[in-house]
Amino acid sequence: MSAPTTVVVADDQELIRGAFAAILDAEPDLTVVAEAADGAEAVEAVRRHRPHLLVVDIRMPQMDGVEATRIVCAETDTRVLVLTTFDQDEYVYGALRAGASGFLLKDVRRAELLAAVRVVAAGESLLAPSVTTRLIDDVVRQRRPKPTETAALTQLSGREREILGLVGLGLSNAEIAGRLTLSEHTVKTHVSSVLSKLHLRDRVQAVVLAYESGLILPGE
Template sequence: MGESIRVLLVDDQEMVRDGLGALLSSAPDIELVGEAGDGLRAVQLAAELRPDVVVMDIRMPGMDGLAATGRIVGTPDAAGTSPRVLILTTFDLDEYVYEALARGASGFLLKDAPARDLINAVRVIAAGEALLAPSVTRRLIDDVARRRRSGNLRPEAVSALTVRELDVLRQVARGLSNAEIAEELFLSEQTIKTHVGRILAKLEIRDRTQAVVFAYENGLAGVVGEEH
């Protein structure tokens, strides 16, 4: 395996940090490089340590996880890259989850998910994928984005996409991986990867997660269960 995935853990509860930190450190390909108990400290450590992934709680004293996510993602290094943020949340934070994604988070994980899911989530986020696959997650984003959609329409960006790119974007919004989309659309995985790259470039967005947000805001993704 290559270099370890460097992780910064952010949660205001020390006991939670201890538990999550021990879990993350148990993975051979993950290195826990720092911990923070509030958003401001998270921003400071992210700038100092330049982790690959920040595992971020939302509700914290002082600067919350939403503001911290925006600051971290919006402060790239000299190479133009910034840490990717994985939000930890609960079902009652639907609006916060959407805000976090809109501010640049790469996905989120429910706090009651099995422990192994956290390790997998960090790996998925570090690899540049969006952690939006579970059906409950897609419904959550769909519900919130539908309420906000009218103020975030970008018809000119939609019209810039080809019919095939729109097809691929709709599948991305469903939470499918490149391999799954390739199977769905009867194309090669490399072709799908190329289409995704072009979509991100045309929409001027940084990753698949933002593509999902764009798709929901602009009515390009139906409620889960409506698509074939």
Template sequence: MSDRLRVLIVDDHQLVRSGFAMILSVEDDLEVVGEAADGAEAVAQARALRPDVVLMDVQMPGTDGIEATRQVVAEDLGRVIILTTFDRDDYLFDALEAGASGFLLKNSDADTLVEAVRAAAGGHALLAPEVTRRVIERMTAASTPAPVAPSEPAAPLLDPGYALLTEREREVVVLVGEGLSNAEIATRLFVGEATVKTHVSNCLAKLHLRDRVQAVVWAHRAGLIPQGE
């Protein structure tokens, strides 16, 4: 079926690739179109197959997953989700800097993996909850906002698109910045998850952001997330 999302799986362990392929193959809207065992092969396969999403390991012989991600993103060959056994900050931040749309640990459950593929293909992103918190902590520690009165939020560093956001969209982008999923935002705001998805998409478009990862970064740089969140 031509409307299925095309996925390329990259890992230097055959059993891992087979396991991911088995999880994805039972989904009617997903299709595994290829596999690769190292970064160089991943880039070559991405050029040949033009997948929607690349599931990318980090530690591989030769060209590693970070460099392969950088090349895939630079050539616009597909959106990349990093999948690694190692919960390391250097992998996380190097991957995001390289342009990855998501970062998951290999102990994530099958539903999370499937959700991440669909989210990345749709222009959004999904980070493991513990990863989202670390992104927030790193950015909070790195920023030095001017002091404000306790009752006042930090003044946003206004992006031209910020003025175009509705009040509800501003609420949503703050909650995205705090690391909440669409389902959690829907619960917080007492609206449907489909409504949240629409708001998130509108925020990304108006702020010219690629995906949810960039929205987290933007919210913190704009000063929308209070210190300590």
């Protein structure tokens, strides 16, 4: 039997933090190694325990979940799943941009929480690309930022830029394969190359970059 997935749970509300920790720790394949009451405690707990996953509330005192996510993703291989009360939230966009692999609403059902934790801990992005795209499109549309061509994109081949744009639109590998008349395996190889060249953790960060670089414009 493989070693359990280790988790740090961070939320400033003790009852919510305790409830989430209890649900996770009751599973044989999951172990909660620490709890934290704010972002600073969460960062220190991750530095100390090096868990597979940090489950963190976005809005907390001292240091919020966005900043904690930025530090954790910059310093460690720990993956991050953020909790929030609102799915259309500037904070969520900030957390995804900082490196989070997905978000959950705090009223999530037990089974959905467990499934999300296992998906993110396994190295996948939690959100369906279409959900990520909708969220980022809404926030970017409200901000109306001026797209800036990211220097890193010059590392990509023409085909890789094309595929990044389609990932940004929320298409799955199978859908991209159908549109470009390629095998799904070839698309998967291209996506992996894009993530590697751009130093992105998963497709969530690819969607963010596609918007911020101007490959995708709000409303497309």
